[in-house]
Amino acid sequence: MITTVVGSYPKIPDLPAPGRWRTAKERFQRGEISAEALLEVEREVTREVIQEQAEVGIDLLTDGQIRWEDPVTYFARALEGFEIDGLQRWFDTNMYYRVPIAVGEVQWTGPITVDDYRFARSTSPKPLKPVITGPYTMARLSSSRYYATFEDFVLSLSLALNHELRALDAEDPPLIQIDEPAILKHKSDFSLFREAMATLTEGVRAPLALYTYFGDVSGIYPEILDLPFDAIGLDFVAGPKNWEVLERAPFTKSLGFGILDARNTRLEGVDEVLRALDRITQHVPLDRIFLNPSAGLEFLPRRVARAKLERLVEVKRAALGVGV
Amino acid sequence: MKGLPLFPTTTVGSFPKPPYLLEARRKYLRQQISKEELRHLEEQATREWIQRQEELGLDIFVDGEQYRGDMVAFFADEMEGFQIAGLVRSYGNRYYPKPVVTGPVGRKRPITVEWFRFAQQIASRPVKGMLTGPYTIAEWSFNEYYPTRRALVLELARAIREEAQDLVRAGARFVQIDEPAIHTRPEEDFELAREAMEIVTRDLGAYTITHVCYGDVAKIYPAMLRLPVNQIDLALANEDYALLEVFKKHPFTRDIGLGVIDVHSHRVETVEEVVAGIRRSLAVFEPKQVYISPDCGLKTRTIEETTAKLRVMVEAARIVRAQFA
Numbered sequence: 001m002i003t004t005v006v007g008s009y010p011k012i013p014d015l016p017a018p019g020r021w022r023t024a025k026e027r028f029q030r031g032e033i034s035a036e037a038l039l040e041v042e043r044e045v046t047r048e049v050i051q052e053q054a055e056v057g058i059d060l061l062t063d064g065q066i067r068w069e070d071p072v073t074y075f076a077r078a079l080e081g082f083e084i085d086g087l088q089r090w091f092d093t094n095m096y097y098r099v100p101i102a103v104g105e106v107q108w109t110g111p112i113t114v115d116d117y118r119f120a121r122s123t124s125p126k127p128l129k130p131v132i133t134g135p136y137t138m139a140r141l142s143s144s145r146y147y148a149t150f151e152d153f154v155l156s157l158s159l160a161l162n163h164e165l166r167a168l169d170a171e172d173p174p175l176i177q178i179d180e181p182a183i184l185k186h187k188s189d190f191s192l193f194r195e196a197m198a199t200l201t202e203g204v205r206a207p208l209a210l211y212t213y214f215g216d217v218s219g220i221y222p223e224i225l226d227l228p229f230d231a232i233g234l235d236f237v238a239g240p241k242n243w244e245v246l247e248r249a250p251f252t253k254s255l256g257f258g259i260l261d262a263r264n265t266r267l268e269g270v271d272e273v274l275r276a277l278d279r280i281t282q283h284v285p286l287d288r289i290f291l292n293p294s295a296g297l298e299f300l301p302r303r304v305a306r307a308k309l310e311r312l313v314e315v316k317r318a319a320l321g322v323g324v
Numbered sequence: 325m326k327g328l329p330l331f332p333t334t335t336v337g338s339f340p341k342p343p344y345l346l347e348a349r350r351k352y353l354r355q356q357i358s359k360e361e362l363r364h365l366e367e368q369a370t371r372e373w374i375q376r377q378e379e380l381g382l383d384i385f386v387d388g389e390q391y392r393g394d395m396v397a398f399f400a401d402e403m404e405g406f407q408i409a410g411l412v413r414s415y416g417n418r419y420y421p422k423p424v425v426t427g428p429v430g431r432k433r434p435i436t437v438e439w440f441r442f443a444q445q446i447a448s449r450p451v452k453g454m455l456t457g458p459y460t461i462a463e464w465s466f467n468e469y470y471p472t473r474r475a476l477v478l479e480l481a482r483a484i485r486e487e488a489q490d491l492v493r494a495g496a497r498f499v500q501i502d503e504p505a506i507h508t509r510p511e512e513d514f515e516l517a518r519e520a521m522e523i524v525t526r527d528l529g530a531y532t533i534t535h536v537c538y539g540d541v542a543k544i545y546p547a548m549l550r551l552p553v554n555q556i557d558l559a560l561a562n563e564d565y566a567l568l569e570v571f572k573k574h575p576f577t578r579d580i581g582l583g584v585i586d587v588h589s590h591r592v593e594t595v596e597e598v599v600a601g602i603r604r605s606l607a608v609f610e611p612k613q614v615y616i617s618p619d620c621g622l623k624t625r626t627i628e629e630t631t632a633k634l635r636v637m638v639e640a641a642r643i644v645r646a647q648f649a
Contacts, residue, residue, distance in 0.1 A: 010412075010413075011413065012411060012413075012419065014410050014411070015410070015411065019411075019419075021417075022417045022419065025416070025417040026417055029417075069415075069416065070415065086562070086563075087415055088540070089507075089508065089540070092508050092509045094412075094414060094463070094464055094505070094508075095413065095414060095415065096414055096415035097415070098415075264466050264467065264468070265409050265424050265466040265468060266466070266467075266468040298412075298413060299412065300409075300410075300412070301409050301410025301411060301412060301422070302410070303410060304409065304410065
């Protein structure tokens, strides 16, 4: 069993410690510091959150997505064909993203995440996975003035992001994670989604994980198991129905077991999580489980995010019978 | 409404804090000044905003919320059952202090009534009572205590109801209950938000308003019209009045607080464009339904931008009003 995170991590520490990232971003927006100076701060903070995950004892890390303004524009700004518009709610959270608008053909013109991934890995004492927002979710959260149909938009994004996956693949990562929360809200699009995932992953050799969250996969299970991924991430907090869903067919992949609530401060008890783990092993053996929070941890204050990770590690130790 | 002109002008709640007050709030957090010293400056800033509203010629005033930080954390701080969990990002580098419910929620004492009285005493026009709605307080807090969101929302609704009643007893003729989070989970939760609003406003004995912003209003239309309030206040300007198309499909049966000033832009609108916006809106609303306001609270603008924008708004309302005289 591998402990991991789903992606984001709080960018600033709790008060009264100074929020270096926040201050730097403010000064950058006022034109007081350069883009290079901001990048330098973002890298320091990235190093710090990698260190924090490693210290706590998480097995498979991310860079905490410190440089992501939000999960959509981090990619859209770097692809050709998009303009960036006003703020919109990120699913049912109180976090907002800027809506990209496709005004021309969406094209990949060069690596988007590779430099960040290289930096993060170089500073990480543990294996670190890159994460990308998938083409279906990108298209759902954007709008288009260019594409004749939504299908065209999704498939064009899939092709563009396939280039990004290939570029990441060349870095030989332990795993590449693709986030597709939007498919849970539009399950009737599953055949389009299947096509998008095939295009997206073509020619990629690294192990791949598809993460869903903020809902359940009823209605697209067990079909989701046919997709070209080695692991599927499911959210058992916002999607408790995933429990029943797993009864319907054997779970044939590795499972990203999202069991600690990434969106509430209440800290789950070790016993409570152990019981859930016990229950999930009726479907998936321990050695095919990634134990992780239900979503990215940026919905929480830093101190609580860290406590959730500590809890994951305690649960793993208790489950494997290793002294805490 | 009686005592008000056609197209009454008002604002959504918050005004920017003057530099001396921002400095005082920082000092207070570092425990360098006392609560009394801070309070004194909050009163001074409130007086200044009442005076500015008099000069601008607005028809319905607000106290300007000079004593509030975040619209949810302010109520959480003043109520029982909450702590502040820490800072959470909303977008860009904007963070808000997110409360956490750790016990039964309720009022310890009136929360906004003293400020309402303070403002009303020195104002020549009616001052609105300004409350954050129960659904939004619940949605923008962590919940470690109540077994369901529903239980928390309804308990908060009872507390906000008491506050609204106290405001009316203190003389408020207008009570605004802001619900910017109301469309977070429309399919699942709209009925709950409506039920909570009903608890707050039932037989209140005042003209009630709710302000909704930040998201996909079209998703909760026309269901929104079932909210038991007299007026729904919405942001029209920042989307170039795109919502009017939505309202054409189903008649808008409440009064409308028509947001005609973009609060997220530094640019001061011209009188002509605001007049044009109001006129476009009259294709959808009856004149007597329409109250004129900015899109949202103005606290992120400077004092100069705020007064310049409001001057334009009042002038535009006057021009349109003159045609109906």
